[in-house]
Amino acid sequence: MTSPSATLTVWARSWLVGKSAPDHVIDAMHGWAPMHLVCAENEETAGLTGLPWPDPRDVGVAALLPPIRRAAADPEPHLRLVLPGPGDVRGLPAGTEFAAAALRAGEGILAGAPGGPGLGLIPSTEGPDVLRWTVYAIDHIPLDLHHIGLGEAEYGMREAVRDAAKALETLELLDTASGNDPRALVADALARSSRHRYPAEMPARALRILDSADRVAAILGVAEKSAPDRTVSATGAATVEDLLRPLWSVVRSARGAAINATAEA
Known part of the structure; x- marks a missing residue:
């Protein structure tokens, strides 16, 4: 959650x-x-x-x-x-x-x-x-x-997982000074979100979408933190925003679809 x-x-x-x-x-x-x-x-x-x-x-x-x-x-x-x-x-x-x-x-x-x-x-x-x-x-x-359906949300999440990994890779390649392992940071973010429970009647498809959205959100959060200090410049900040904003929008849409589909069931 x-x-x-x-x-x-x-x-x-x-x-x-x-x-x-x-x-x-x-x-x-x-x-x-x-x-x-x-x-x-x-x-x-x-x-x-x-x-x-x-x-x-x-x-x-x-x-x-x-x-x-x-x-x-x-x-x-x-x-x-x-x-x-x-x-x-x-x-x-x-x-x-x-x-x-x-x-x-x-x-x-x-x-x-x-x-x-x-x-x-x-x-x-x-x-x-x-x-x-x-x-x-x-x-x-x-x-x-x-409103988007669960099918569209699930497809969007499959695409977003791939695109988020590419974004993280792009930003990590720019950040030669970072000593953090992005995989460990993503795992830590996922562990925090997994502490919260869902009701037993949650549909399996909605849970899959939420799990994927959590993974993408964790990757995006790490990508934002991994962006090098020099991206604070106007050009660098715009590059990071251009990479991540569309993916955050997909995450919000998918989470809303999964939660609201459950609430309307």
Whole structure:
């Protein structure tokens, strides 16, 4: 699992359809932090959800479950992971505070049926053992017009694994001073992501896609760190960005497809 939003999306959905208990959701989220602070975006959202405002409180992930149920169950659960990035705002409700916060965080959750009102949830790290959730009221949940299927996501990941390895090789060839073994760095990144569990009902194909996306993301992360100091120049930085940005976009698309296909199943 690669983000708190992804974890909460799949486990909350599993709970909503009766496959998991609330304790399972809480245990899964504790893999990210033992303390979860919760806060509504504003006074109106606090009145709507019953969540604390204006200051976050240590009420735990359990406090998020009732508002998620009210927003997402209609009658089938509607939960969607969003993973925006620079120049990539697919799936966000335009012009909202939630959209701006999701872009800053690089992640978020939409709870509610498309076309109707709902909630948005954004996590942010408050410290090494503290995660803060801010909940936003959204007037209109947008349609996911950029959704891709699992077949397209799996094909994209096969291509991305190859292209990411080439990118890493290119940057390593430039970096003659590095003494780090990129394979060991990739393995370490994969070990960190593998600590987080998925619900038992996750489709095998979705798990394969997520595993591939984790591998590509680990390679890209190592590639960014392996870029030589001289690429800080405008030309060098542009070269690194040109190599990696399209691959990060493919990773986000594949992760979103795998998580959301599971949430919609």
